[in-house]
Amino acid sequence: MINVEESIERKKFTNTLEETALESDLRKSSQQVEEEPSSDTWRSLVDKIYSRFNGEGDSVLFDMGHRYGTDIAIEAKRQDMDSSKAFLTLVEKGLRSGLGNIEVDGDSIFGENLIVRVTDCPFCFGVSAVRPVCHFFRGVVSGMSEVLYGRSFNITEKNCTATGNGCCEYVLEEQSYSDYRLV
Numbered sequence: 001m002i003n004v005e006e007s008i009e010r011k012k013f014t015n016t017l018e019e020t021a022l023e024s025d026l027r028k029s030s031q032q033v034e035e036e037p038s039s040d041t042w043r044s045l046v047d048k049i050y051s052r053f054n055g056e057g058d059s060v061l062f063d064m065g066h067r068y069g070t071d072i073a074i075e076a077k078r079q080d081m082d083s084s085k086a087f088l089t090l091v092e093k094g095l096r097s098g099l100g101n102i103e104v105d106g107d108s109i110f111g112e113n114l115i116v117r118v119t120d121c122p123f124c125f126g127v128s129a130v131r132p133v134c135h136f137f138r139g140v141v142s143g144m145s146e147v148l149y150g151r152s153f154n155i156t157e158k159n160c161t162a163t164g165n166g167c168c169e170y171v172l173e174e175q176s177y178s179d180y181r182l183v
């Protein structure tokens with residue numbers, strides 16, 4: 001993306017005449033890259049992963065979500081946000097990036113009795129299943145909470161839109177023997 005922008009800048013510098021067709025294409029593709037993913041993007045990603053990783057899709061999606069959540073929390077810490085504010089950035093990302101409408105309940109400062117609820121979840125939209133299916137987002141909550149609270153949690157998706165509930169609901173329980181307990 002940087003290369004595309006640099007290329008456009010160079011062209012502007014060397015050629016101040018009208019925008020060429022190539023420059024126009026580069027500018028448009030650069031803008032597309034900068035846009036956040038939509039809910040359609042998440043759904044097609046999930047479809048591709050399940051077709052590529054036979055039987056392993058759940059854990060691949062969990063690991064991807066875990067990394068995504070870890071990155072959000074590390075960036076929040078870098079900006080000196082407390083854990084409550086860090087979760088607000090996830091809520092904002094949810095609205096902006098098609099992850100759904102996210103609500104956080106419980107003590108998000110100390111990580112006690114936390115419950116995360118998502119409506120309009122892109123991962124189970126139009127899906128009917130006997131078990132909850134939103135492994136990417138379960139991973140997001142797991143990765144975020146490990147970094148923010150310095151200890152590991154079991155994240156259970158107790159309710160899922162795919163199983164007929166009104167929202168996806170994730171319950172966080174601290175692991176009795178936490179690999180990550182730092183505090």
Ligand SMILES: [Zn+2]
Pocket residue numbers: 121124132133134157159160161162167168169
């Ligand atoms: Zn779900």
